[in-house]
Amino acid sequence: MSIGANISEGYGRYGSKEYSRYSQVSLGSANETDYWLNLLKVSVPNYRVQIDRIIEKNMETVKMLATSIKTIKARNQRK
Numbered sequence: 001m002s003i004g005a006n007i008s009e010g011y012g013r014y015g016s017k018e019y020s021r022y023s024q025v026s027l028g029s030a031n032e033t034d035y036w037l038n039l040l041k042v043s044v045p046n047y048r049v050q051i052d053r054i055i056e057k058n059m060e061t062v063k064m065l066a067t068s069i070k071t072i073k074a075r076n077q078r079k
């Protein structure tokens with residue numbers, strides 16, 4: 001939930017620098033989520049397959065956020 005909330009907050013501030021900063025915070029949250037999911041996978045091995053699927057989806061989110069941040073930064077440099 002933190003990932004989406006930070007993206008929404010940054011977008012709502014209408015400044016591309018603020019949006020970039022909140023997107024970076026979202027990326028940090030996505031990476032933190034990966035940590036917790038891997039810890040959960042070790043702690044609850046019966047759900048390993050299900051947790052692995054969630055980890056894969058989270059990694060897609062990480063990649064999308066990283067790409068978005070690069071795009072935002074490139075746009076900010078052109079201004």
